[in-house]
Amino acid sequence: MPRTRIDSRPVGRATARDSRLYEVMDLMLDSVGDPLALGSLAASASYSSYHFDRIFRELTGFSAVEYQRKRRLRRAAHLLRHEPDVPVGRIAQDCGFPSNAAFSKAFRQQFAMSAKEWRDGGWRAYMDAQVGRESDVSFFVAEPSNLAALQAPYCPPEPGSIAARVTVRQLPALRLRYQRFFGQSGAALSLACNAFICEHERAGGVARGTSWYGVFDEDPGFTGEREYCYDFGIADDTLDDPALGLRVLPGGMVACLEFAGEWPRFRAMYEDWLEQQTVWRLDATRPHIQRVQRGAAGDDGWQGWLALPVKKR
Structure with missing residues (x-):
C-alpha cells in the first residue's frame, strides 16, 4: 500500500x-x-x-x-x-x-x-x-499562528478534573486512509498535520468540519522524536485516495475524553484517570486514537476526542 x-x-x-x-x-x-x-x-x-x-x-x-x-x-x-x-x-x-x-x-x-x-x-x-513534553502533545493540527499552547510546559490538571470528563465506550472499527509521519513530533508534527488537512480542503472533496484521525501505536511518553511514528488521515468512505495508506483501526473499549477549544493531552488522562482505576487498565495491543475537526468558531475552534484503549482488569 x-x-x-x-x-x-x-x-x-x-x-x-x-x-x-x-x-x-x-x-x-x-x-x-x-x-x-x-x-x-x-x-x-x-x-x-x-x-x-x-x-x-x-x-x-x-x-x-x-x-x-x-x-x-x-x-x-x-x-x-x-x-x-x-x-x-x-x-x-x-x-x-x-x-x-x-x-x-x-x-x-x-x-x-x-x-x-x-x-x-x-x-x-x-x-x-x-x-519530555515534545512526545506528549496530543493535539496535532494547531494553526501556525496559535502554537503557544503546544509549546507551553505541561501542567498537571486539577485532581479529578479530567477523570470527571472521561467516559468508557465501545468504539467501532474504522477504515482509515492515512499519511505516515515518521521522525517528527511536537509543533513540527502539529503544523504538518494542519497542512495535510488544508491541502485536502483546498483540493476539494473534503468539507470543513470533517473528522480527521490520528493514530499512535506505542506509549507516546516513552518514544523520542527520532522513532516517533504517527498515522494521520480520514475515514475511507470520506476520501478514496489510493495514494494514501489504508489501515483498519480495531474496535473495542476505549476511555474517551471529549474536548472543544482546548488542547488536551493523553498524559492528563493517564495521570488523572487511568492510574486511579480499579476497573480498567490500558490495552497495549490497540493504538491510541485521536479525532479532530474544525468547530463552528473557525480555524481556532477545534474539537474532538482522545481515546485510550482499555480492557477490564
Whole structure:
C-alpha cells in the first residue's frame, strides 16, 4: 500500500521504497514477540538482506535489529507500567527476549535502571527527563499562528478534573486512509498535520468540519522524536485516495475524553484517570486514537476526542 513520509521538507508522496519499508515496520510491530528473521523481512520488501539493512538504516537511523530491539524494550516498558501484576519474566518472554538475563541487560542499557526500578516509578523520571513534553502533545493540527499552547510546559490538571470528563465506550472499527509521519513530533508534527488537512480542503472533496484521525501505536511518553511514528488521515468512505495508506483501526473499549477549544493531552488522562482505576487498565495491543475537526468558531475552534484503549482488569 502506498504511504507518505513527512520530514522537514514540504509535504510529498512517499517513494515506493519508503512504502515497502513502512510495511515492514508495521510487520515488526505486529510480531514484536517473535524471533527477528532479517531474511524474511528483507524478502517481504523485495530486497536482499544486505541492501534491506542499509536502506532501513537510511530511513530510520537504526539497523533493523536495533530498531526492533528498541520497539521490544518500549513494549516491555509499556507493560511494566500498565500491567503491574504480570511477572517481569513473562513480559520479557512476550517481548521476544530469549532469557531474563538478556532482557535485564538490554533494559538497563536502554533506560539506565532495572525493570523493577522502572515499575516502581522510575518510568516517570525517564519520561520527564529523556523524552519530555515534545512526545506528549496530543493535539496535532494547531494553526501556525496559535502554537503557544503546544509549546507551553505541561501542567498537571486539577485532581479529578479530567477523570470527571472521561467516559468508557465501545468504539467501532474504522477504515482509515492515512499519511505516515515518521521522525517528527511536537509543533513540527502539529503544523504538518494542519497542512495535510488544508491541502485536502483546498483540493476539494473534503468539507470543513470533517473528522480527521490520528493514530499512535506505542506509549507516546516513552518514544523520542527520532522513532516517533504517527498515522494521520480520514475515514475511507470520506476520501478514496489510493495514494494514501489504508489501515483498519480495531474496535473495542476505549476511555474517551471529549474536548472543544482546548488542547488536551493523553498524559492528563493517564495521570488523572487511568492510574486511579480499579476497573480498567490500558490495552497495549490497540493504538491510541485521536479525532479532530474544525468547530463552528473557525480555524481556532477545534474539537474532538482522545481515546485510550482499555480492557477490564
